[in-house]
Amino acid sequence: MKTHYTRPLDLRSGRVDMNHGAGGRATAQLVAELFARAFDNPWLGQGDDGAVLPAPAPGERLVMATDGHVVSPLFFPGGDIGSLAVHGTVNDLAVMGARPLYLSASFILEEGYPLADLKRIVDSMAAASRAAGVPVVTGDTKVVEQGKGDGVFIATTGIGALPAERSPGGARARPGDVVLVSGSMGDHGMAILAVRESLAFDSEIRSDSAALHGLVEALYAALPAEAIRVLRDPTRGGLATTLNEIARQSGAGMRIEEAAVPVHPQVEAACELLGLDPLYLANEGKLIAVVAPESADAALAALRAHPLGSAAARIGTVVEDAHHFVQLATPLGGQRMLDWLSGEPLPRIC
Amino acid sequence: MKTHYTRPLDLRSGRVDMNHGAGGRATAQLVAELFARAFDNPWLGQGDDGAVLPAPAPGERLVMATDGHVVSPLFFPGGDIGSLAVHGTVNDLAVMGARPLYLSASFILEEGYPLADLKRIVDSMAAASRAAGVPVVTGDTKVVEQGKGDGVFIATTGIGALPAERSPGGARARPGDVVLVSGSMGDHGMAILAVRESLAFDSEIRSDSAALHGLVEALYAALPAEAIRVLRDPTRGGLATTLNEIARQSGAGMRIEEAAVPVHPQVEAACELLGLDPLYLANEGKLIAVVAPESADAALAALRAHPLGSAAARIGTVVEDAHHFVQLATPLGGQRMLDWLSGEPLPRIC
Amino acid sequence: MKYVDEFRDGELARGIGAAIAREADPARHYAFMEFCGGHTHAISRYGVVDLLPANVRMIHGPGCPVCVLPVGRIDMAIRLAMERAVTICTYGDCLRVPASGGLSLLKARARLDKNRADIRMVYSAADALALAQREPQREVVFLAIGFETTTPPTALVLRQARALGLANFSVLCNHVLTPAAIRAILHAPAGAGADARVKLDGFVGPAHVSTVIGSRPYDFVAGQHHKPVVIAGFEPLDVMQSILMLVRQVNDGRAEIENEFTRAVTREGNLKAQALVDEVFTLRDSYEWRGLGSLPDSALRIRPEFAAWDAEAKFGLDYAPVPDHKSCECGTILRGEKRPADCKLFGTACTPETPMGSCMVSSEGACAAHYNYGRFRDIPVAAA
Amino acid sequence: MKYVDEFRDGELARGIGAAIAREADPARHYAFMEFCGGHTHAISRYGVVDLLPANVRMIHGPGCPVCVLPVGRIDMAIRLAMERAVTICTYGDCLRVPASGGLSLLKARARLDKNRADIRMVYSAADALALAQREPQREVVFLAIGFETTTPPTALVLRQARALGLANFSVLCNHVLTPAAIRAILHAPAGAGADARVKLDGFVGPAHVSTVIGSRPYDFVAGQHHKPVVIAGFEPLDVMQSILMLVRQVNDGRAEIENEFTRAVTREGNLKAQALVDEVFTLRDSYEWRGLGSLPDSALRIRPEFAAWDAEAKFGLDYAPVPDHKSCECGTILRGEKRPADCKLFGTACTPETPMGSCMVSSEGACAAHYNYGRFRDIPVAAA
Amino acid sequence: MCLAIPARVAELLPDDRARVELGGVAKEISLALVDGVAIGDYVIVHVGYALSKLDQREAEATLALFAQAGLTPSLEDA
Amino acid sequence: MCLAIPARVAELLPDDRARVELGGVAKEISLALVDGVAIGDYVIVHVGYALSKLDQREAEATLALFAQAGLTPSLEDA
Ligand code: SF4
Ligand code: SF4
Ligand SMILES: [Mg+2]
Ligand SMILES: [Mg+2]
Ligand SMILES: [Mg+2]
Ligand SMILES: [Mg+2]
Ligand SMILES: [Mg+2]
Ligand SMILES: [Mg+2]
C-alpha cells in the first residue's frame, strides 16, 4: 500500500503556484525538498514552529538584526538575492560587534516564479550561510499572486552573541576619532545598476556582497575593544548617508578626505556616465570603522591583513560640530558638505 | 540657521513612494516619525544596525521563530496585518513552550500605499506588541514599485526563552495521549474569506487573532511540563493539516471525534455555502495541545479557565499507526480520514 | 441550520442503517451506483459505508462536472488565456483540473502576463459578466461547466450579455447532461475485465439536477433497463434512506423511479429554468466525457443566435482530444469493475495534488474521495 | 578617464587659483554668473569657491533644465498619466520635480493604476521610442526636456516615429533655448531689491550646449550688453580657467566671446544637429520659465508636419500656469540680489526632499547646490 | 456535484434578487430562476441562484420517514 | 546641465551606432548626430548620443594653458 507518496517537485521546469503557499501538502513538499534539503541542519530538520537553540555564553548579550531583501534583478554580478540575504543580516550583527549565531528566513514568493531559479537562489543562500558558519535555523514561506510580488523577497533575521567587553554603537564617535573604510565604495550599487535593462552598460563591476564578521573579529583581535567606537556597513544610502547617521547619532561632525576614499575605477567611470556619486551607492561587503586615534594604525593594518580589507583606507576624522555636518575636502582643495542621500540615486542628465 | 529641518511626514494624505525605501533622509524620516514613535522602546531608539538585548536566564535555551505575513485584505474583522504579524510570531514562540521576549519586523511596502493606512497598521502592531509584552526591538523597511508588492508585507521574527524543564515538540506525541483544542476552528480563515470581494457575505465572524503565550503559561502552571507533549497553533492548513504534521513527526496516528471539534455556527454555515471544511481553515489564536492522558482533565480545566480557552475541548487521542493517518469519527457514526490540505481551500460548486 | 442539520442526525442514521441491515437479504449482494459526486462526497465525508451491511456496496458514478471535463477542453481555456490574452473566469473547482503538459488553469495562471490576461475564480457566472461590464478593455471568457444545475445561470448571463450588447464577454460552454451519462453507463461495453463486471442493481438519482429537470427524464432507466432509481437529497440521511428504498425495490423485484427528495424535486422540475436553457442552448451532436469517451447528444452548445457570445465561435476554437494516461482505470472503476486502490497509479503518480485521471480530479471523484477520506480502509490500523 | 581626470587636477587648480588671486584687482569686486547648472554643480561639488579670492563671486544662473520647467508643464504630464492612461517616459531628473497638489511624477506614479498607465525613467529618448514599438497597446508619451543638447535626440526620435508611422508614441516638448534665457537675465527689471542688485561682470558660457549651437549665438552679450562671455568645459579646471579669463577681460575692459572649451566647441557648432532640430522644431511664441516668467521666443515646439506625434496636439492639452510660492526668492537669487540662505523658506519648508521653488529642484539649482554642498558655509564650524 | 444548500429568504430585493439567511450568515442571491418566492420561504441556493423552493411539508414528511425506518419491527408492530 | 562625458570610440556598429569606452566601462551609443567618427576618436556622450567629437590637440593645448596659468610670474619671467 502506498500511503504517502508524492511526485517529486519539478525543479527543472515547475513554477511556484498558489498551492505552494497554502500550508498544505504542497507547502510541506516545497519546504522538505527545497529549503530543508539546502539548509540542512538539525534545528530546521525538527519541523517545529521555531528552533530551540543553545543560548549565548554567560555574560554575553544577545543581538538581533533584521533586513528585508527586495533586490532587482535577483541575480547580479557577484551574487544574488540568496547570498545577499545572508550577508545583509550577518553584517548587521557583525557591525554590532556580535558573533553571528543563527539566521531565520522568511520567503515571499510570487506565483509563477520558476522553481529552477528559486533553487539557484536557495542553494546560493545555503552556500553563503555555510561559508559564514551561520545556519538558517527556521523559516517561513508564503506565496502571493502574480503581480503582487516580484519573484522572490527574503527577509532574514539574525541572532548574535555580544561579548561583554564589546559595545560599538553609532552614538560613540567622538571628536578626534579616525574614520576607516575597508575597501572601495559603491561596487554593489553599481553592479545592480549595470544589469538594469534600462541602463545596461558593460563592465567588470561585481557586487562586493560578503560576510564581514571575520573582518570584524580581526579588528577586535588587533585592538582594545574600547578603541572600536563605531562599526557600520554602508548599505543603502552609501558611505555618505552612513557617515551622516553616525554623525547625527554621536552629535559630532566629520571631515572626510575625498581623495582618500577608495573607488573602483570602473565604478567611477560608470558614475560619470550616469551622473551618480559613488559615495551614495550601496555596499554589501564593506565596513566603516570609527576608531580611537591611537589605534588607527593598528586598525588599518588589521583590516589590510584580511582578504576583505586589502584596500582599506583611512578617510577622515570625527570633529566637534553642533550641526553634525559631514564635510568633504575635495581633491581640488575645496570644501563641501557630504549630505544625506535625498531620494533614490537616479541617473541624471543634468 | 536652520540645518536639519524636514517637513513632517504627511500621515493624512501622503503615500509611500520609492524615496521612502532608498535609505536616505526620507527613509530615516519614515522610521523616526512612524515606526520608532509607534513601537517606542529603548532598543529601537538606539538606531543601530540591530538591538543589543539581555540574554535569557541561565539554563534557558533560545527559541527563534519567523513568519511572513501577506494577508489580503490587510484589514479584516477582528484584526489587521499589523496585529496578525505580532500574534503569528508570538504564537510560534508560545507553542514552542517559550516565553516570547523580542520581535523584529521587516516591512516591504508597495509604492503608492497610503501612509494613513500604514499608520493604522503600525499602530495596531504596536498595540498588539504592547498588549503581549513583546517589544519590536529592531526593524527594516523596503519599498517596491507599484505592481511588485501588495500594499504591505510584514515579516516578523521572535526570540523567546525556553525554561530548561520544557520541551514540547511535534515529534513527542505518543499513543494514548489526548488531543485538545483551545476553541472554535476556522474563525480567522472564514473572517478573511468573508471580506474577499469575490465571495462577500454578511456575518459576525471575526478573526480569532490573539497572542497565546498567556494561555500556554496557564497550561504549564497547571500540569507537569513533561505531560505537555505537543503544542501547536493550527494556522494555514487548519486543524486537519496541523494534526497530520504532528502525526507524521511523531510517527503515530490519531483518532478525532468530529462532533467534539468546536466550530462557530456562522463559520459552519458559511462553509456550507462555499463548500469548505472548517477543519482546513486557518486559526490565529487557537492552540492544539497534545497532553499525557493522566493530565488531560487538568489541561482542559486550565485552558477553560483562561479567557482565550473558554471553549476548549478534548477532541481525540493519539494512536499507534505506521501510516500515521488522522482518522475522524463522523457524527453519523462512520469513519473517515482527515487528510492534509491539498492545494488552497477554494470555494467549490461541486 | 434548518433543513440541513436534521438530515445529518447520527441517531436517525443508525436507525436507517439498522433497517437496511435488517431488510437486505444476507444471501445476496447489492450494488448501487450513486451517479452524483454530491452523493459520493456525502458517503465519504460521513463514513456512510460504516453504517451499511457488508453486502451492500456503493459504486461511485461519473456525476462530477470537473471530473468528466476532458483535458482538451481545459487546454482550450488555457490557450485562450496564453495566446489570446483573454481573462478566463471559472468556478474554483476548475482551477486544479489537469490539462496537457502538466498544466492546470492554476499553473497556467502562474505563467501569464497578468497585465494582459488572467485566470480568475468566480463564485457565480454573474461575477464574470460584471467583470466584463466593469472593465470594457478586458476580454472576459466565462469557462462554463456543470450539469443541469449550473446551466440555467449560464443561460441567464448569456441572455444578459446579448441584451447589453456586451462586446468583451463570451462563454466557453461545457454544460453536460445527466441522463446521457447514465445511459452511457448502462450501455457501456464490458471491458477486458468483463468477467469481473459488477451488475448494477440500481441508482441513487441526482438531487439538485433533478430539482431542475424533474424525475421524468430517468424513466428510461426503469423502463428500458429495468433498474430502479431513487432520487435522493445530498445529506447523509437522504442517501441512506434512498439505499433502503433501493434495497426494498430489489427485494420486491421492482424497477421504479422513486423520489426521496420530495422536498425539492417534482416530476416536472423547474419549467422556468428548462425554458430558459432551451432558449439559449441546443444539443451538441457529440461531446467527449473524460473517462467515458465521446457520447452523442450528451452536452449542450450555445445557439447560433448567441454566437457573438460563444467563445468557440468568437475565437474560432477547435477541440483536440487528449488521451488519458493508459494505466488509468477510471473507466473500469466507474463501471464498478475495479476499485481505486486497484489502479497501480493510485497514491503514487496519481494523487489529488497531481491527478492523472478524471476520478482523482475533484474531491467528488471516486479515486479522490477514496484518497482523501477512505484510504485508511485499505490497510489494517491498530486500535487506540 | 582620459580627458576627464586631467581636468580635475588639484595641483593645477591651485596654480590657476593663485593666478586668479594674483590677477584680480583687490580694489574691486568681480561678479560672474555661470549660466549652466553643470558649472554650478562643478563649482559646488569641487568646492571651487575655496580656491577663489573673496572678491570674486560666482552667481548661479538658471541653466538647469528641470529647474526652469514650470509646475504647469509637469502637471500636464501627470494629468496625461492619471486621466488619459498614458505611460510617461522621461529622464530621471524630472521624476522629483514638484508639481501642483504636493505631487511630482514620482509621487503621481504611486497613485496610478499600473495596469493601464505608468511613469518610467529612461536613459535616452530612444528608449521611450523602443518601448512604444515593443508594446503597441501602450500609449507612450516622452516628456522631453532640456536645452539645446537634448533637443537633437528628441528630433531624431520624432523623425523615426514618423518614418515608422508609430501610432502610440508622442512627445510632450519642453525644449528651451539658452540664448533667450541669458537675454532675459540681462534684461531683467530690477526687483524690489533693486538697490542691492549685483552688476554682473560677465558669464561663464555653456559647455555642451555650445558644442551644438557654437559660440556665435552669444555675440549679443558682448555686442549689445558689453559683457564678456567665456565658454567653458564642465570640469573644475575649465571653470577656474574661464574665471581667470573673465577676470582678465574685466581688467582689460574687454567684452568678448572667448572659448575655453576649444576641445569640443567651435564657432559654428554642430551643423548636422542644428539642421535636424530645424527640420522638426520651430520657435514657440512664448514659454513660461520657472523663476523667470514668460519669455518670448525662448522655447521650441514641434512643427505641424509632426503634429501626430506632438502630445499637445494629439491630446488637446492646454497649459495652465501655476504661480510659485510667494516667499520663494528664486528670481532675486538668479539675478544675484540674494543668496539662498536669505530665503526664509530655505532649509525649512524648502529642502531637496520638498522643494518649493525652482532653485531647489535639481542638484544643479542654486538653492539645492547650496543645501547639498555649501550649507556648512553659513555657520562657523569648529576645526578638528 | 452541484453543491447547494437550503436557505431562508429574509428580504426581497429589486431585480429579482433576495437576501437569504443560513445559520446567521446572510448572502444576496438571484431569484431569476424561480417564481413566487415569499419572505420566509426556503430556497435551494446554487452558485448564487435559487434553483427551487423547498417544500417544508415534504421535508417534515421525509424526516418522519427517517424516524419510522429507524423503528425496530417489533416496536413498529407493537 | 547637460551631463556629458568624453568617451573613446572602440567599435563602429551598424545603424550609425558605436561602442564607446570610458575607464573600462563600455556602452553602446548613437552616432546619428555627428559625422566622420573613427575608431579611437573621442566623442562627447550625452543621453546616449554623441554630441560632438573631442579635438585631442585642443585638449592638450588647454591643459598646457592650465599649467601656464599656474606658473608664478617670477618663474614665468625666469
Ligand atoms: S488513481 Fe488516478 S490514474 Fe488511477 S484510476 Fe484513479 S484517477 Fe485514474
Ligand atoms: S530656498 Fe526654495 S523657496 Fe527659497 S528661493 Fe530657494 S527654491 Fe525658492
Ligand atoms: Mg538590518
Ligand atoms: Mg543589513
Ligand atoms: Mg547595516
Ligand atoms: Mg510559518
Ligand atoms: Mg511582477
Ligand atoms: Mg513561523
Ligand SMILES: [Mg+2]
Ligand atoms: Mg506563526
Ligand SMILES: [Mg+2]
Ligand atoms: Mg505555527
Ligand SMILES: [Mg+2]
Ligand atoms: Mg536594514
Ligand SMILES: [Mg+2]
Ligand atoms: Mg497591487
